[in-house]
Amino acid sequence: MPDSIITISNVKKRFKTYKAGEHKKGFLGRLMRKYYYNQALDGVSFGIKKGEITALLGKNGSGKSTLIKIMTGVLHPDSGEVLVDGMSPWGDRTRLAKEIGVVFSQHNNLYFDLPPSDTFDYMKSLYSVPEHEYRQRLRYLLKLLDFEDKYKTQTRLLSFGERMKGNFISALLHNPKIVFLDEATVGIDLPSRFALRKAVQQMRKDFGTTFVIATHIVDDIEALAERIIFVDKSKVIFDGPRGEFDSIIGNKKHIELQFSDGVDPKIKGFGKVLEQGEGYIKLEIDSDKVKDKSLSRLLFSKGVIDYSVYEPDLSYILGKFYATLDKRKK
Amino acid sequence: MFASLEKYYGLFRIRAKGITVYKGDFVVTLLLRVLFPVLMIFVWTAVYVTTGTTKIAGFSLLGIYAYFLITASLAPFRSDIDDMIGSDVLTGAIAVFLVRPITYLLDSIITDLSTVVVGFFTLTVPILALAVLFVPLNASLLLFGLFGVEAIAAYLISMLLEIMVGLLAVYFTSYAGMAAVINRCMSFFGGGLLPLSFFPSQISTVLSYLPFQFLYYVPAATLSGSISVQSSLFSLAIAAIWIVGLFVAAKFAWRAAKKHINAVGV
Numbered sequence: 001m002p003d004s005i006i007t008i009s010n011v012k013k014r015f016k017t018y019k020a021g022e023h024k025k026g027f028l029g030r031l032m033r034k035y036y037y038n039q040a041l042d043g044v045s046f047g048i049k050k051g052e053i054t055a056l057l058g059k060n061g062s063g064k065s066t067l068i069k070i071m072t073g074v075l076h077p078d079s080g081e082v083l084v085d086g087m088s089p090w091g092d093r094t095r096l097a098k099e100i101g102v103v104f105s106q107h108n109n110l111y112f113d114l115p116p117s118d119t120f121d122y123m124k125s126l127y128s129v130p131e132h133e134y135r136q137r138l139r140y141l142l143k144l145l146d147f148e149d150k151y152k153t154q155t156r157l158l159s160f161g162e163r164m165k166g167n168f169i170s171a172l173l174h175n176p177k178i179v180f181l182d183e184a185t186v187g188i189d190l191p192s193r194f195a196l197r198k199a200v201q202q203m204r205k206d207f208g209t210t211f212v213i214a215t216h217i218v219d220d221i222e223a224l225a226e227r228i229i230f231v232d233k234s235k236v237i238f239d240g241p242r243g244e245f246d247s248i249i250g251n252k253k254h255i256e257l258q259f260s261d262g263v264d265p266k267i268k269g270f271g272k273v274l275e276q277g278e279g280y281i282k283l284e285i286d287s288d289k290v291k292d293k294s295l296s297r298l299l300f301s302k303g304v305i306d307y308s309v310y311e312p313d314l315s316y317i318l319g320k321f322y323a324t325l326d327k328r329k330k
Numbered sequence: 331m332f333a334s335l336e337k338y339y340g341l342f343r344i345r346a347k348g349i350t351v352y353k354g355d356f357v358v359t360l361l362l363r364v365l366f367p368v369l370m371i372f373v374w375t376a377v378y379v380t381t382g383t384t385k386i387a388g389f390s391l392l393g394i395y396a397y398f399l400i401t402a403s404l405a406p407f408r409s410d411i412d413d414m415i416g417s418d419v420l421t422g423a424i425a426v427f428l429v430r431p432i433t434y435l436l437d438s439i440i441t442d443l444s445t446v447v448v449g450f451f452t453l454t455v456p457i458l459a460l461a462v463l464f465v466p467l468n469a470s471l472l473l474f475g476l477f478g479v480e481a482i483a484a485y486l487i488s489m490l491l492e493i494m495v496g497l498l499a500v501y502f503t504s505y506a507g508m509a510a511v512i513n514r515c516m517s518f519f520g521g522g523l524l525p526l527s528f529f530p531s532q533i534s535t536v537l538s539y540l541p542f543q544f545l546y547y548v549p550a551a552t553l554s555g556s557i558s559v560q561s562s563l564f565s566l567a568i569a570a571i572w573i574v575g576l577f578v579a580a581k582f583a584w585r586a587a588k589k590h591i592n593a594v595g596v
Binding site: 069072073074075076093094095097098100102104106107108109111113114118119121122124125126127128 | 339343423
């Protein structure tokens with residue numbers, strides 16, 4: 001794709017692994033492990049345009065984090081070609097590092113025993129950010145993420161969500177062209193998650209930053225992504241705009257209710273029943289029905305002990321996806 | 331050029347700050363490093379006094395005091411880079427460093443150097459001052475100069491060896507046992523536990539061609555005056571050859587290991 005800032009062609013990567021208790025055959029085999037190869041990526045290709053917010057969606061272990069690590073130069077693919085901002089991520093690693101920012105949910109960019117302000121100062125010298133630009137950008141990011149009161153507190157004393165905000169700021173202080181977020185919103189509190197989402201949108205608007213977000217949280221996609229690359233079993237099973245993705249999975253929400261004296265049959269009229277048990281029901285409803293007055297009346301009626309409304313989970317979406325693909329094939 | 335220096339200084343500053351943030355822990359760790367040489371001083375005092383010996387393998391009792399105080403002062407020059415690399419590889423934290431515009435090895439070396447510099451001022455200088463005042467250590471400025479160069483050579487050799495030890499983590503999930511054995515060998519064959527002249531002559535001849543002697547024995551023997559300036563200079567020349575050889579080996583080891591790194595959590 002000529003206007004792409006990231007191009008990936010036919011990338012393959014496998015990892016060597018073993019299963020506990022399994023050994024090779026023969027007399028000395030008991031002393032040797034039996035190894036397997038786990039194909040993490042199997043011929044993945046796509047392109048990402050400049051200034052796009054793209055979600056790499058997939059279950060845990062689907063290969064999306066491997067893709068992020070290959071695009072950022074951490075891992076070498078076994079085969080295939082990758083170009084990020086015109087550079088090979090592992091061939092021009094240190095040169096490319098100046099143009100990208102990366103946030104890993106599992107690994108801290110902040111120095112644990114020091115306040116984030118020390119890491120920020122180090123990032124300034126590491127990326128040679130001029131003093132006035134650094135101050136301006138730090139002010140901007142601290143305000144955007146509501147982090148002014150926290151960035152001088154020792155990192156180990158911050159909550160997980162606060163640390164993630166600090167990681168995010170440290171990865172963006174040098175104004176990178178492309179930002180990779182690897183499950184950055186997993187496990188953090190809602191206000192922090194909302195702040196991070198707001199920051200992504202604002203930075204794209206203010207600086208034209210390209211964002212690649214690996215996630216398994218469907219909510220993040222609803223809030224942010226314009227383009228979705230769906231990875232499953234080491235392959236890309238969908239690559240297209242959000243609208244097309246929504247048209248396949250439908251603009252639906254899931255609702256679960258618990259009744260004190262058996263399920264009220266009226267609820268079944270609001271959508272498709274997915275599961276039902278003693279005093280429990282799970283339905284799929286159209287998203288706009290959430291604000292329906294008669295549904296609200298029923299939710300707040302005496303017989304309802306508890307209810308929750310949420311985005312369909314990934315397993316459900318995957319099921320729908322494969323069903324649609326099968327239909328198209330037929 | 332200046333931007334590069336600023337980058338390295340920034341890293342050095344934040345790491346040095348990190349080491350000294352818990353001052354109590356820092357002081358206790360320092361004291362622990364001095365424990366073994368102090369113990370050795372008591373043990374050898376007992377040996378010399380009870381046997382009535384005045385010299386063992388060319389060392390008088392005062393010579394032994396000086397030797398162990400000097401080896402204690404060299405403790406900060408033993409690199410810890412293997413622990414750093416090993417844990418970064420095994421936990422996958424290496425991913426964070428690999429997305430920064432600095433080579434991972436250089437990042438680790440500067441981090442390691444910050445420990446050396448902090449240790450130099452808080453351990454090497456006070457212990458040497460103690461040795462000069464109380465043993466007393468009568469070394470000329472020339473010997474101190476030679477000792478300084480040899481201490482740097484000791485650090486370079488230990489750092490290059492430890493890089494290769496740390497990289498074992500790339501190939502073996504559990505490498506800590508192997509690393510411990512190699513580290514003990516480095517202390518033992520390096521003269522950290524006993525002066526090498528205490529070994530049988532055939533063994534000390536073999537050890538004189540290996541890189542370990544530069545970690546403790548050569549600098550300590552130089553400063554305590556138990557070897558001549560000429561043999562000290564000759565040892566330095568051998569050390570230089572080892573440094574070049576180990577540098578090439580470490581570079582190849584890193585190049586090969588890089589392709590095998592599977593950052594955890596992929």
